[in-house]
Amino acid sequence: MGILPPFEALKIARERGLDLVEVSPNAVPPVCRIQDYGRFLYEKEKSDRAAKKKQKVIVVKEVKFSVTVDEHDYQTKKNQAVRFLVDGDKVKASLRFRGRQMAHRELGYAIINRLIQDIGEAGIVEFMPRMEGTILHAILAPSKKQEAPKPKPPAAPQPPSSAQPQAQ
DSSP, X not given: OOOOOHHHHHHHXXXXXXXXXXXXXXXXXXXXXXXXXXXXXXXXHHHHHHHHHHOOXXXXXXXXXXXXXXXXXXXXXXXXXXXXXXTTOXXXXXXXXXXXXXXXXXXXXXXXXXXXXXXXXXEEEEEEEEEETTEEEEEEEEOOOOOOOOOOOOOOOOOXXXXXXXXO
16 A cells, blocks of 8 residues: 555554554554454464474583593493484583592593594584583584485386397
């Protein structure tokens, strides 16, 4: 209908038995529509629900290590972290120092850095290892790799046609 003064737009809406609904208040001039307000709310709620369904909730899962972690335990926890990253969750790798272990922080940094190296392409480092009190932790996020297009299935072999002569 174009740009109208508010009182004229309201008058037209009342004549049609509808409401004047402000769709975009921040635009210059504000955008309004003549429609049923109840229907407007219903459609807005429906689109909000659809958007909420599509969003992915990112969860931070924690994998705890100690300075004296054994090789098998390390591998198990590393595999768990890789699985979390592949599923799309973030991973917080934490290592607690106890007592005299604080004197050898380089051992803890070595374990966390080894984990970062072993995870490789499955994740990227969001926060490098850092100390908070007696806990050393790093946060890893899933890598943003593009999905490769699915390979096409191989074409079925075609039987030789009778029009071509075959060598014997």
